[in-house]
Amino acid sequence: MFLVNRRDLGVFALGAASVLALAGCGSSAASKSSTSEGKGGDTLVMAAVPAENSTDLKASYGAVIKLLEKETGKKIIFQTATNYAAVIEGQRSGKIQIAGYGPFSYVQAKSSGVKTTPVAAGVEAKGARPGYKSYGIVKTGSPIKDLKGFAGKKVCFVDPNSTSGYLYPRAGLMEAGVDVEKGITPVMAGGHDASVLAVKSGQCEAGFAYDTMVDKQLVEKGQIKKGEITTVWKSPVIPGSPVAVSDDLDADLKQKIATAFQTMANVDYLKAHGFCSGSAKCEVDDAGDWGFVKVDDSDYDGVRKVCDVTKDEQCVKS
Known part of the structure; x- marks a missing residue:
């Protein structure tokens, strides 16, 4: 992390x-x-x-x-x-x-x-x-309900070398039938916090970040409000x-x-x-x-x- x-x-x-x-x-x-x-x-x-x-x-x-x-x-x-x-x-x-x-x-x-x-x-x-999960997230109220809904959307990842911000999300999208090469517009946000905040602001229609960043860290810092972000996908446990x-x-x-x-x-x-x-x-x-x-x-x-x-x-x- x-x-x-x-x-x-x-x-x-x-x-x-x-x-x-x-x-x-x-x-x-x-x-x-x-x-x-x-x-x-x-x-x-x-x-x-x-x-x-x-x-x-x-x-x-x-x-x-x-x-x-x-x-x-x-x-x-x-x-x-x-x-x-x-x-x-x-x-x-x-x-x-x-x-x-x-x-x-x-x-x-x-x-x-x-x-x-x-x-x-x-x-x-x-x-x-030790272990955590990757979350697929949207702004609360979004019509996107699952990873299939990421198709055709601007999607925030974290970094090409990130486990929960790129690798596991990529696998999840593939399993959901989303074309990860041509079926989305990927954005490398740079950080887990940046990915969540980009979804909050509407810069990305959906995104990925690790669980604690969404559930705890940004809420405690007042950067997002509880309930402002909706998790529509959770990965298997990542070591x-x-x-x-x-x-x-x-x-x-x-x-x-x-x-x-x-x-x-x-x-x-x-x-x-x-x-x-x-x-x-x-x-x-x-x-x-x-x-x-x-x-x-x-x-x-x-x-x-x-x-x-x-x-x-x-x-x-x-």
């Missing part, structure tokens, strides 16, 4: 160096870190993509960064990426050691040869299993967005990072052990999760099956 991208398909030809923006650091810090990270270095780079128009993604991960620094003994440099392609290429080139992926972008990374291992995914509540660790790190360091995410990177532990201080809300990410729990590669086989159904070019894009 980490996603914002204001560009079209052409962005995915760009390398990580051109689209990664450092949070709180200059470009010189990036070049410096690339020489000191890895098996024997004293620096690790963590990168993620915001779920919406986040003004300070690094702050959302602040407590987790402190935890990782304590557990690994390494300096963590956090980078905010403009899209998942940047994260994929960053891990491929060895410039990112800890990556926040979407389920689809993780599968893309693995299928294109990136050596990385998923260790954890966020959950909204203690004891929950949670994984944090993946580079296989280039030595085994002991990888295990320390995995253990930190799986057993300590949650609001309860962070509060109890002083990683969250002051009156600010204790956060583990920008999606409002309680914390992280263990995942492994097989959890993403469902995404691979959807790729097989859609035959989408992004599934094999390297």
